[in-house]
Amino acid sequence: MSAPGSGSSSSSSSSSVDIVHLVSEMRRAEPLVHCLTNSVVRQITADVLLAAGAAPAMVDHPEEAADFAAVASGVLVNVGNPTAEQVEGMHAAIGSAREHGTPWVLDPVAVGGLTLRTGLATGWLDHVPAAIRANASEIV
Known part of the structure; x- marks a missing residue:
């Protein structure tokens, strides 16, 4: 491991550069994000996406x-x-x-604790989400 300020690149600094580049690319693309989300977080989700440079709907x-x-x-x-x-x-x-090749993300809120949500999320796994955004307690 190199000392801070030694000029050597570490994996964390290269990851930071990658993240900066990816965020810049995302902002340039201004992606349209289709959000089917709950009433509790709808405004927060929209605000975060807008701040990141996306267009929430x-x-x-x-x-x-x-x-x-x-x-x-x-x-x-x-x-x-x-x-x-x-x-x-x-x-x-x-x-x-799935039909149009659009990536989709599953956010399994309270899955495992409530029957309806657990059944929905479990069934939707067959539709291969591009990512799952969850708290640790929701993916056990």
């Missing part, structure tokens, strides 16, 4: 979700506090994302 109606997932840069599915209509929209968006 909260489209969860079943009659629009599939169409929107087809044109989005990515889809976020957060299973916290779902209504029956949102679940229907989530199914449609995930199916459309």
Whole structure:
């Protein structure tokens, strides 16, 4: 391991450069992120995506979700506090994302503790999310 300031590159500094580059590229692309998320975090999710340079869209109606997932840069599915209509929209968006090669992220809020959410998230694993964003207690 090299001493700080020695001029040698370490894996952590190269990772930092990669992250800076990736964030810059993401901001340049201004991705359209289709968010199907719960009412508790909807505004926070939108604010974070806007701050990161993305364009969030909260489209969860079943009659629009599939169409929107087809044109989005990515889809976020957060299973916290779902209504029956949102679940229907989530199914449609995930199916459309897979069909159109759109990456999608699963956020399994309270999975393992609640039957409906656990069943939804477990079933959606068959649709191969690009990533799972979860707390440690939600992925055990």
